[in-house]
Amino acid sequence: MTNSTPLLEINDLSLSFTSYAQGLRQISTQVLKNLSLKLHAGEVFTIVGSSGSGKSLLAETILDILPKNAHVTGSIKLDGAPATCAALRKMRGRELLYVPQGVTNLDPLMKVGHQVCLRPEQKQYQEAAFKRLELSDAVTKLYPFELSGGMARRTLVSTALLGTPRIVIADEPTPGMTLDQARETLQLFRDMADKGAGVIVITHDLTLALEISDTIGVFYDGTIIEQAQKSQFTGLGEQLKQPFTRALWCALPQNEFSTPKHTGAAGHATSSASTASQPESKRAEANSQVIAGNEPENAHDAAATQASEHTGGAGDATSSASPASQPESAPAKDAAQHAAQHASVLEAKNVSFCYPGSKHCVLENINLEVHEGEIVGLFGGSGHGKSTLARVLAGQLPIKQGSITFDGQALNPHSCSPVQLIFQHPELALNPRWRMKRTLQEAWDVPQSLLDKAGIRDEWKERYPFELSGGELQRFCVVRALAPTTKILLCDEISTMLDAITQAHIWHLLLDHAKEHSMGMLVISHSEALLNRICTRVISIDALNNHANCIEDQ
Incomplete structure (x- = not known):
């Protein structure tokens, strides 16, 4: 040859x-x-x-x-x-x-x-x-x-x-x-x-x-x-x-999930808190069983201890072992459960959604809770409604029945929502006629420190979306969504267009931000290794959505 x-x-x-x-x-x-x-x-x-x-x-x-x-x-x-x-x-x-x-x-x-x-x-x-x-x-x-x-x-x-x-x-x-x-x-x-x-x-x-x-x-x-x-x-x-x-x-999730300890041309900064330093835990093993379609033997126990994971976070590297692999004192566990019970929560109750003109629901009788400080993974087949669910939870699509509340209150469409969505395709989420500087200003006054952490160069702000790569556009979408008012972040396949180093860097950035601000996250991904690495629990869209037809079936 x-x-x-x-x-x-x-x-x-x-x-x-x-x-x-x-x-x-x-x-x-x-x-x-x-x-x-x-x-x-x-x-x-x-x-x-x-x-x-x-x-x-x-x-x-x-x-x-x-x-x-x-x-x-x-x-x-x-x-x-x-x-x-x-x-x-x-x-x-x-x-x-x-x-x-x-x-x-x-x-x-x-x-x-x-x-x-x-x-x-x-x-x-x-x-x-x-x-x-x-x-x-x-x-x-x-x-x-x-x-x-x-x-x-x-x-x-x-x-x-x-x-x-x-x-x-x-x-x-x-x-x-x-x-x-x-x-x-x-x-x-x-x-x-x-x-x-x-x-x-x-x-x-x-x-x-x-x-x-x-x-x-x-x-x-x-x-x-x-x-x-x-x-x-x-x-x-x-x-x-x-x-x-x-x-x-x-940098791959199944390897060390690490980022370089220097800032290079891609803007990769040192991450002081890295999940790569954690050994594999019982939580990751349970997530893997869920993705494989098996119910973990200790599923009931895992649900009972989930509250303690809310406060620990998947990105907590202050200890040499993950929360699930280290015994926890009774007072500490009680305090964590008390904090989780009083944390704000995004809750969907019996939610159904149909596209206009369709006789079948893409989502039917969905029940889901995402707490502040919790990292929930969502996986499932292509066309089974994961992205639709994210848009419904963000209030972007009208539901047929049910209710979606945050902290017990319905989302107000006329104010800045505490539930923000980062789209799968950044090129579809940005105004093609605006320079990136204006796109940032529309969302909130993003501090330079956050732009630096995301690896966004100053010269990129003067460009239009078509002048940037998909990975560069996605970094702008990430920092736009991290406003102080954001309490729940919905991440729809946000890192598939990024190289492994940038993926690890962005996820470390999000996990550190979630831990610091007690922000909850719903992570939609097809990557089993990623979900196992960062999530406190993993659920299947098909388990939530047993009776609905996927988009491709309609």
């Missing part, structure tokens, strides 16, 4: 953008620097790395779909020949396929079926692709806004299965999917490579990437700093050459 002519060869590629600041002062921003790589037939080349380092821009550069203010140097060759505009125009959508990162690439005014199947001869490919990706025929009749995040991602992935491409570039194809769906999606790309295609997968899911990749390219500060084999990702990364690659590996 390595001796043949590469399908794609990139040499000394650099990319910069020209923009104008106040007073027509011209600014040049370089985002790719002297990057080189080769992609051969039958190879899966996976790119991982820091958020905002230029991975998506590399894909857009290869496809020649950059804006007019972009300046590119270096060379790109396809089958040994220069990649001219005419050649790329002929190949795009046929021999060269692209799965974009943002779900905003789906036309909001066109039903899904018409977007995926543009020509009648593609119908059989579309049906086969939907079947393999666990999308029902009913999905073709839905508009993009009616899809869950995972369903929208699978719809985008299906477009890569409508022919026999020679080169496939998939940019973050798995966020919002369950573990099985994400594994099956990446296996699709592995199968395409086994049939002779060259595949580039850009992802933050390093664990799954190792299962299907031939080569792992580690991206940092606009270039590939290391090309590693999956056999090198073992232990604490002793076989990896670059410190950043080792830090990326160690």
Whole structure:
């Protein structure tokens, strides 16, 4: 494979953008620097790395779909020949396929079926692709806004299965999917490579990437700093050459969940309170059993001691052992239970919700409590109503029946709510016509110390949302939601678009903030390792929602 002519060869590629600041002062921003790589037939080349380092821009550069203010140097060759505009125009959508990162690439005014199947001869490919990706025929009749995040991602992935491409570039194809769906999606790309295609997968899911990749390219500060084999990702990364690659590996929740002890280009600051210092506890074991579909033997005891976990918090590292693994004195436990009983609580009672025009409820008879100081994990299948539940709890969707209260009072839609939601897709949550500075000011007067902790650079404030990566946008969404009035924070798959180091950093930031301000959190995630690591308890959406139909069934 390595001796043949590469399908794609990139040499000394650099990319910069020209923009104008106040007073027509011209600014040049370089985002790719002297990057080189080769992609051969039958190879899966996976790119991982820091958020905002230029991975998506590399894909857009290869496809020649950059804006007019972009300046590119270096060379790109396809089958040994220069990649001219005419050649790329002929190949795009046929021999060269692209799965974009943002779900905003789906036309909001066109039903899904018409977007995926543009020509009648593609119908059989579309049906086969939907079947393999666990999308029902009913999905073709839905508009993009009616899809869950995972369903929208699978719809985008299906477009890569409508022919026999020679080169496939998939940019973050798995966020919002369950573990099985994400594994099956990446296996699709592995199968395409086994049939002779060259595949580039850009992802933050390093664990799954190792299962299907031939080569792992580690991206940092606009270039590939290391090309590693999956056999090198073992232990604490002793076989990896670059410190950043080792830090990326160690930051995974199933490893050390640690962040670097210095502030680098990605803005990663030292975290004094780290859950990585805690050994695995009975609480994590119980959470794992719940996710696996088994009721822990000590479920009743765990519920009885839950009040003590409210005050301890998942991010408490003041002790060498987690709260569940250390005996607690009777007076301390009584005090903790007394505090939890008097803490404010977000409570949903017999809540049902139906989308307009639907005969079936997505949510039916939901009963849930989230206390201040408590970290509750919520998992379940894609399209089963997790994001809908988060929007209902935040007061953004009207309920059909039941009640939602905070501290015994209904949420006031005309005042600043104590229940805040961080959306799964930050690009859909921000005004595209506002600079990020105005977006921050709309929420509250965010202190500089919090911006620094989140790794938000000053120059980002002057940019529009389309000028930032998904991970950079999500950091703004996080700090916007951490106003002093926020008592319950709903986190809907907020870290799937972040690299492992930034994920660990953001979660440490949130856990420390929750502990300091007695803030409760509902964490929606498909990552079992993450939920086990940070949550005081984990529940299933299907256990809450036994009688409702999932979105995909309607």
